[in-house]
Every structure is written in structure tokens, then in C-alpha cells.
């Protein structure tokens with residue numbers, strides 16, 4: 050089985066992010082031939098054409114990490130029924146210039162959690178639209194997760210109430226990433 054590298058982009062710049070904890074628990078559901086990294090997005094400058102002449106080192110680091118990844122899992126909170134600005138900014142940097150769009154043909158899965166009853170559903174729906182426009186191969190299905198204390202165990206694993214559902218979701222993503230890697 051060939052090695053697959055998954056970049057997990059967490060759409061939060063909060064130190065105690067529940068989405069980061071959730072992302073780390075999801076990574077534990079991956080098979081052994083998957084390696085994982087968490088590209089940083091909170092040090093990227095706000096996108097401007099004026100910064101395109103000589104891109105910041107943080108931008109080059111981020112786009113290289115995404116470009117080199119076989120697949121990307123985006124785990125995001127919801128801000129005002131959409132994705133947080135810090136995540137949209139990172140996606141924008143990766144999308145330009147158009148001929149170097151790092152999201153194109155990339156297998157992408159989307160999930161996220163919020164204490165709200167809708168579990169960040171609208172942020173994910175909006176993100177699905179954006180990634181589709183950018184040419185990513187977005188995993189079908191939905192994983193809207195309301196954050197409750199039992200979502201993640203004290204050992205950092207996905208808790209028993211959500212485990213089967215999320216294992217099945219991740220297994221489908223593993224299959225997609227393997228198929229597209231060839």
C-alpha cells in the first residue's frame with residue numbers, strides 16, 4: 050500500500066480550538082499508511098494583489114504543503130453561518146495564481162464542529178461550494194458535528210457515540226484519496 054500524505058487544515062486560530070481537538074481525534078481513525086500534517090494558517094497575511102510580487106515566506110510554506118499533500122481534510126468552525134475569515138484567506142492564497150491553484154484536482158473532505166445544534170453545517174455547505182469552484186474533488190456526504198463533551202474522550206479519541214459514523218466517513222475519504230493517488 051503506497052504512503053499517502055494528508056494535510057489537515059483547521060479553520061480556527063483559537064488556541065483552545067475544539068475543531069483542532071476534533072481534527073486530531075479524526076487523524077487517529079486513519080490507517081497506518083497515512084501520514085498527517087497540520088499546515089499553519091494563522092500567520093498568513095491578508096490576501097492582497099499588492100503582496101503577489103514577492104509572496105511572504107509563510108504563504109510559500111502553506112501553498113507548498115498543500116501542493117505536496119495527496120489529500121486535504123478541512124475541519125472548520127462556523128462564523129456567522131459561513132467559514133471563518135482565517136480559513137477563507139488561506140484558501141484564497143492557495144487559489145492564485147490560477148495556473149498554480151493548489152486545490153485543483155485535490156481530494157478534499159470537509160467536516161467541522163460547533164456547540165450549536167447545526168454543527169457548523171452552513172460553514173461546511175459554503176466551503177463545499179468554494180472548493181468545488183476551485184476544482185477540488187470533494188467527498189460527498191455530510192459530517193456536521195455538534196460539539197458535546199462526549200465527542201472526544203480524555204485520551205483524545207472520537208467518543209463511542211460518534212465513532213461508527215465518523216469512522217465510516219473517514220474510510221470513504223481514505224478510499225477516495227487512494228483511488229485518486231492511483
Ligand SMILES: Cc1cc2nc3c(=O)[nH]c(=O)nc-3n(C[C@H](O)[C@H](O)[C@H](O)COP(=O)(O)O)c2cc1C
Nearest residue numbers: 061063066067068069126127128129130163164165
Ligand atoms: C465571530 C463568531 C461567529 C460565530 N458564528 C457561529 C455560527 O454562525 N454558527 C455556530 O454554530 N457557531 C458560531 N460561533 C461559535 C463557534 O462555533 C464557537 O466559537 C466554536 O468554539 C469555534 O470553534 P473553535 O473552538 O474550533 O475555534 C461563532 C463564533 C464567533 C467568534
